[in-house]
């Protein structure tokens with residue numbers, strides 16, 4: 144795909160037609176199957192990013208392909224004036240997985256799932272909100288107000304709402320910030336976008352106690368951690384924590400766009416008729432895909448598989464004892480390789496050159512979020528290639544430093 148100018152054709156076309164918000168992509172992909180992706184030149188890549196924790200069942204999984212094809216051939220869209228089977232069935236299934244009665248609102252993305260949570264919070268009559276520094280909750284204006292990353296927020300200030308961002312994992316800071324005026328606290332069980340940051344044990348339980356004491360809603364953003372990613376349907380189930388609102392997206396649709404906002408107890412009744420909506424909410428094709436994802440996770444025992452594969456990956460990286468690796472953190476198949484130096488961008492490029500897709504989620508953290516179906520062979524291939532990738536990254540960083548001197 145390289146043209147005569149040395150620029151790649153897809154990059155030139157992208158630059159001519161697309162808004163610049165994403166930057167220019169480094170690769171054009173044309174096909175995927177299982178954990179493998181192919182570019183236009185026929186080069187194969189082992190996918191350890193999973194479309195940023197989206198492709199739960201990998202690429203072109205037969206169950207998703209069948210569910211989507213059958214549903215679009217039967218009924219593709221009905222509007223919110225009517226209902227179709229997959230929509231209600233998916234809501235019932237999600238509530239069953241949560242193990243509690245409640246209500247579900249479907250949307251099209253993670254940010255939208257959090258926008259609905261924001262509006263639920265507003266309906267308590269309280270206006271103060273608490274989120275965490277570094278937390279990522281999306282890029283629409285309400286979700287961006289909750290996101291605790293000033294560089295993403297400041298260009299769009301003023302943002303809606305009275306939001307305090309407290310240090311993540313700090314129980315006392317949370318306790319000090321939450322009052323009887325606080326509508327909700329929003330937290331990720333593991334901060335994904337902020338570098339796969341795991342809070343201390345008991346943090347979510349403490350958040351539950353603090354919010355319960357002030358009548359504040361606890362919103363758990365499980366957009367990245369939910370649907371099996373950590374080896375549980377919901378990451379907070381590990382600590383037995385039950386939130387008032389849980390938001391989902393990413394892995395739920397198996398590659399199709401869907402968000403879900405689950406609300407329990409009194410929070411489930413705060414969105415009254417006419418108070419919220421979206422044309423595509425509960426689209427039957429997307430809901431059929433999500434049902435295929437849930438069925439497959441259940442049928443193939445993928446929650447246990449994620450725990451085993453995640454442990455193989457984590458212990459395998461530790462056993463390499465590579466000097467560029469400081470530590471590994473995360474849960475299940477959401478792992479961050481913390482580097483001793485800010486080498487992650489170079490490592491991402493070196494990995495791609497070696498046929499591995501990973502993500503530099505912070506200057507010194509490589510994020511791994513492979514499909515939940517990742518095999519032992521895939522993990523071993525990754526472990527075999529990783530030392531060379533890190534060596535190359537170090538050489539590239541040294542070269543950049545020398546040329547900058």
Ligand SMILES: Cc1ncc(COP(=O)(O)O)c(C=O)c1O
Pocket residue numbers: 252253254255257279280281282331335336364365366367392393
């Ligand atoms: C925890 C979390 N919340 C919300 C979002 C936003 O989701 P989306 O990009 O689908 O709007 C993300 C996306 O990375 C996320 O990781």
